[in-house]
Amino acid sequence: MFSGSDDGVVEQSGLLLLATLSLSHSHQASAGAAPFVGVNIGTDVSNLLPPSELVSFLNRQKISHVRLYDANPELLGALSGSRISVAVSVPNNQLLGIASSNATAWNWIRRNVAAHLPGTRITAVSVGDEVLTSVASSVPLLLPAMEALHGALVALELEREVVVSTPHSFSIILNSFPPSQSFFNETLEPLLLPLLRFLSRTNSPFMLNLYPYYAFMQNRNLIPLDNSLFKPLSPQNHMVDPNTLLHYTNLLDAMIDAAYFSIKNLNFSDLVVLVSETGWPSRGDSKEPYATPSNALTYNSNLIKHVFDRSGTPLHPEITSSVYIYELFNEDLRSPPVSEANWGLFYPNATPAYLLRVSGVGGFLASDDANQTFCVAADGVDSKTLQAALDWACGVGRANCSEIQPGETCYQPNNVRNHASYAFDSYYQSQGKSSGSCDFKGVAMITTTDPMVTFLLFSVQFSSVSYMILACKPSKSLSNKTKQVVNTTESSKAGDNLRFRTFKSIKISAINNIWHNYLVAAFPVLLLFLL
Numbered sequence: 001m002f003s004g005s006d007d008g009v010v011e012q013s014g015l016l017l018l019a020t021l022s023l024s025h026s027h028q029a030s031a032g033a034a035p036f037v038g039v040n041i042g043t044d045v046s047n048l049l050p051p052s053e054l055v056s057f058l059n060r061q062k063i064s065h066v067r068l069y070d071a072n073p074e075l076l077g078a079l080s081g082s083r084i085s086v087a088v089s090v091p092n093n094q095l096l097g098i099a100s101s102n103a104t105a106w107n108w109i110r111r112n113v114a115a116h117l118p119g120t121r122i123t124a125v126s127v128g129d130e131v132l133t134s135v136a137s138s139v140p141l142l143l144p145a146m147e148a149l150h151g152a153l154v155a156l157e158l159e160r161e162v163v164v165s166t167p168h169s170f171s172i173i174l175n176s177f178p179p180s181q182s183f184f185n186e187t188l189e190p191l192l193l194p195l196l197r198f199l200s201r202t203n204s205p206f207m208l209n210l211y212p213y214y215a216f217m218q219n220r221n222l223i224p225l226d227n228s229l230f231k232p233l234s235p236q237n238h239m240v241d242p243n244t245l246l247h248y249t250n251l252l253d254a255m256i257d258a259a260y261f262s263i264k265n266l267n268f269s270d271l272v273v274l275v276s277e278t279g280w281p282s283r284g285d286s287k288e289p290y291a292t293p294s295n296a297l298t299y300n301s302n303l304i305k306h307v308f309d310r311s312g313t314p315l316h317p318e319i320t321s322s323v324y325i326y327e328l329f330n331e332d333l334r335s336p337p338v339s340e341a342n343w344g345l346f347y348p349n350a351t352p353a354y355l356l357r358v359s360g361v362g363g364f365l366a367s368d369d370a371n372q373t374f375c376v377a378a379d380g381v382d383s384k385t386l387q388a389a390l391d392w393a394c395g396v397g398r399a400n401c402s403e404i405q406p407g408e409t410c411y412q413p414n415n416v417r418n419h420a421s422y423a424f425d426s427y428y429q430s431q432g433k434s435s436g437s438c439d440f441k442g443v444a445m446i447t448t449t450d451p452m453v454t455f456l457l458f459s460v461q462f463s464s465v466s467y468m469i470l471a472c473k474p475s476k477s478l479s480n481k482t483k484q485v486v487n488t489t490e491s492s493k494a495g496d497n498l499r500f501r502t503f504k505s506i507k508i509s510a511i512n513n514i515w516h517n518y519l520v521a522a523f524p525v526l527l528l529f530l531l
């Protein structure tokens with residue numbers, strides 16, 4: 001599915017100087033739409049969760065976008081009502097039938113898409129898998145199949161909801177570093193030109209499977225590991241594109257920009273890259289020493305943060321590509337090398353392969369099934385009601401509310417919902433999670449996502465990125481400076497000060513220690529990454 005044979009990544013034969021670089025593209029459906037992080041669900045798994053359990057697992061993990069390698073009707077049925085966006089796929093072996101008969105394409109769409117809408121939120125049909133580089137015989141079928149499927153969607157008036165695209169291997173792009181010198185393999189141009197025209201005409205994304213892991217493995221002496229893992233680099237280790245003078249701090253962005261330059265060489269300026277697969281394996285054989293849990297967690301955690309930072313690429317800071325992580329489960333049935341069976345964030349039984357350090361962004365919190373539950377403010381409750389419950393928890397309930405007082409580490413973001421979640425959970429934990437201890441007259445609910453981490457999530461969504469650091473973290477690492485900032489910002493709100501002063505002396509054990517340790521461990525990484 002991905003060979004990632006990219007020998008040209010760091011070829012620096014710089015001779016071509018692109019004279020005029022028009023950076024002012026008018027990209028469709030790009031700048032405004034929030035980028036997402038989804039997961040690919042491969043099914044070469046000996047004991048795949050039954051569809052309904054799989055869907056509740058996805059919900060618990062707050063996974064909002066999935067890409068399937070087929071259009072499994074049971075799973076699509078189970079996803080109904082889940083609000084999870086789904087990309088379904090046409091396997092390569094069905095291209096012939098679809099390309100040669102409009103009726104077959106029509107049936108495919110009716111059975112695998114239309115029948116499940118609107119209950120199941122199908123948003124994309126991903127046609128074939130790396131067809132241009134892996135199945136020579138199917139190459140002429142690809143575009144006709146896409147046209148036929150799109151035609152069927154148009155006939156059903158679904159073409160606005162459901163896009164049609166096809167994922168490519170990065171190996172269709174040659175000379176990929178520096179990005180400004182990249183171009184599509186000329187042999188493929190006759191196929192790519194009409195394909196890009198189709199994508200442009202139908203407002204569909206250009207799908208690419210991007211594997212910095214393979215690029216790194218094949219160019220180990222040229223590409224620093226840190227660069228592949230999105231780790232902070234000293235400026236002399238940035239890759240600088242000599243033609244554009246753009247600085248590349250990570251390989252994924254360089255690969256995405258290589259695609260934009262290649263697309264531009266064919267005179268298209270309105271296409272957006274969607275990363276249909278990317279990831280890092282957590283285990284490998286003796287020839288795969290970089291397939292480790294530590295590298296996998298670093299890559300995927302930094303990837304997720306990179307997407308939610310919405311900083312785009314050096315060439316297109318205004319466009320942040322959405323990504324589907326490869327992949328949800330380790331596919332234990334895949335044949336060697338060992339890494340092939342170890343790309344998953346989770347083992348097939350839904351226990352995490354490693355713990356991500358993502359501070360709740362997108363909710364990919366890998367320990368959710370380890371019998372950890374928390375109590376937070378329920379959705380849709382008005383702040384007056386929440387305030388009353390908060391007051392009860394911190395007063396009569398004797399929850400440990402010291403950390404949500406002004407100037408303390410969990411005071412930010414300062415709103416009733418966050419403070420209530422903190423207090424509810426403190427109470428719930430102090431009551432040994434006994435039944436009934438997470439109710440507060442119905443305004444609280446049990447969750448598997450740590451509210452301390454949720455605070456950070458809120459801050460990502462509603463505040464500046466640097467607030468993530470100020471938000472809710474172990475107080476030891478808070479510098480004097482940042483503490484003053486918090487204090488200065490908030491001390492004018494006299495009402496808050498009053499309310500919290502009352503509870504200052506109440507001290508009851510609080511948040512689960514495991515999570516505390518986790519945040520202590522995660523914080524230096526966050527800091528390095530964000531500052």
Ligand SMILES: *[C@@H]1O[C@H](CO)[C@@H](O)[C@H](O)[C@H]1NC(C)=O
Nearest residue numbers: 100101102147148150151152
């Ligand atoms: C398939 O449908 C398209 C319109 O969607 C039409 O242009 C084309 O001629 C049809 N092909 C066949 C073989 O009927």
Ligand SMILES: *[C@@H]1O[C@H](CO)[C@@H](O)[C@H](O)[C@H]1NC(C)=O
Nearest residue numbers: 132133171174185186187188
């Ligand atoms: C370009 O694509 C053709 C057809 O797939 C392939 O045979 C050739 O090796 C590719 N060229 C490079 C440099 O990868």
Ligand SMILES: *[C@@H]1O[C@H](CO)[C@@H](O)[C@H](O)[C@H]1NC(C)=O
Nearest residue numbers: 189193263264265266267268
């Ligand atoms: C792109 O546009 C340039 C300038 O108009 C032209 O010379 C070139 O042939 C075009 N390339 C393609 C692939 O259409």
Ligand SMILES: *[C@@H]1O[C@H](CO)[C@@H](O)[C@H](O)[C@H]1NC(C)=O
Nearest residue numbers: 369370371372373432433434
């Ligand atoms: C979860 O924890 C509760 C109480 O701490 C315990 O009774 C229960 O057996 C645990 N469940 C699992 C699956 O470990």
Ligand SMILES: *[C@@H]1O[C@H](CO)[C@@H](O)[C@H](O)[C@H]1NC(C)=O
Nearest residue numbers: 406407408483484487488491
């Ligand atoms: C906040 O600032 C006030 C005066 O500016 C000071 O008296 C108080 O101790 C500060 N509180 C914290 C928690 O730093």
Ligand SMILES: *[C@@H]1O[C@H](CO)[C@@H](O)[C@H](O)[C@H]1NC(C)=O
Nearest residue numbers: 476477478479480481482483
């Ligand atoms: C914070 O401030 C106190 C007193 O002003 C000082 O003793 C301490 O060294 C400072 N800590 C840091 C980390 O700057």
Ligand SMILES: *[C@@H]1O[C@H](CO)[C@@H](O)[C@H](O)[C@H]1NC(C)=O
Nearest residue numbers: 400402403506507508509510
């Ligand atoms: C309340 O929580 C804070 C921060 O987690 C902790 O330092 C303090 O010891 C707790 N108080 C009690 C009484 O457990």
